[in-house]
Amino acid sequence: MRPRRLGLLAALLSLAACSGSLDPEQARTCRRALPTLVPAGARVTVLRTAAGPQERSVRIDFAQEREGRSTVPRYAVCQFSGLSRTDLSGLTSDRGPVGGAALYLLKHYYLDTPDAALAEPGAG
Structure with missing residues (x-):
C-alpha cells in the first residue's frame, strides 16, 4: 500500500512541475x-x-524607471487562451486589468509589430 502512495505522490509532483513550466513564446x-x-x-x-x-x-x-523619479516596482500577469499558445486573452498589472478595446488594440495592432519587438525589454 505504501509504495502505491509514493508513486501517486511522485505522479502528482510531476504534474505540478509541468503545469508551472514557462512557455518562452508566452513570456x-x-x-x-x-x-x-x-x-x-x-x-x-x-x-x-x-x-x-x-x-x-x-x-x-519589472521595474519602471523615469528620469528624476524613484524606481517603481511593478508586475504584470498575462493570461493566454486555449486557441493558441500565444493568444493573449487577458492582461492585468498592479494597477488593474487591461480590458475591452485596449486589449483588442494591443493584440491586433501592436504585439506583432517591429515597434513591439524593438521596445521589448530584455528577459531579465
Missing part, C-alpha cells in the same frame, strides 16, 4: 506588452519571469 508576448503599461519615456527592466497564478499565464515582475 516574449508578455514582455512585449510591458511598455504599454508605463508612461511614455519610462524604461522597463524585467526583474523576474515566472509561471502565473492561473493555468496558461505568465507573471513578470
Whole structure:
C-alpha cells in the first residue's frame, strides 16, 4: 500500500512541475506588452519571469524607471487562451486589468509589430 502512495505522490509532483513550466513564446508576448503599461519615456527592466497564478499565464515582475523619479516596482500577469499558445486573452498589472478595446488594440495592432519587438525589454 505504501509504495502505491509514493508513486501517486511522485505522479502528482510531476504534474505540478509541468503545469508551472514557462512557455518562452508566452513570456516574449508578455514582455512585449510591458511598455504599454508605463508612461511614455519610462524604461522597463524585467526583474523576474515566472509561471502565473492561473493555468496558461505568465507573471513578470519589472521595474519602471523615469528620469528624476524613484524606481517603481511593478508586475504584470498575462493570461493566454486555449486557441493558441500565444493568444493573449487577458492582461492585468498592479494597477488593474487591461480590458475591452485596449486589449483588442494591443493584440491586433501592436504585439506583432517591429515597434513591439524593438521596445521589448530584455528577459531579465
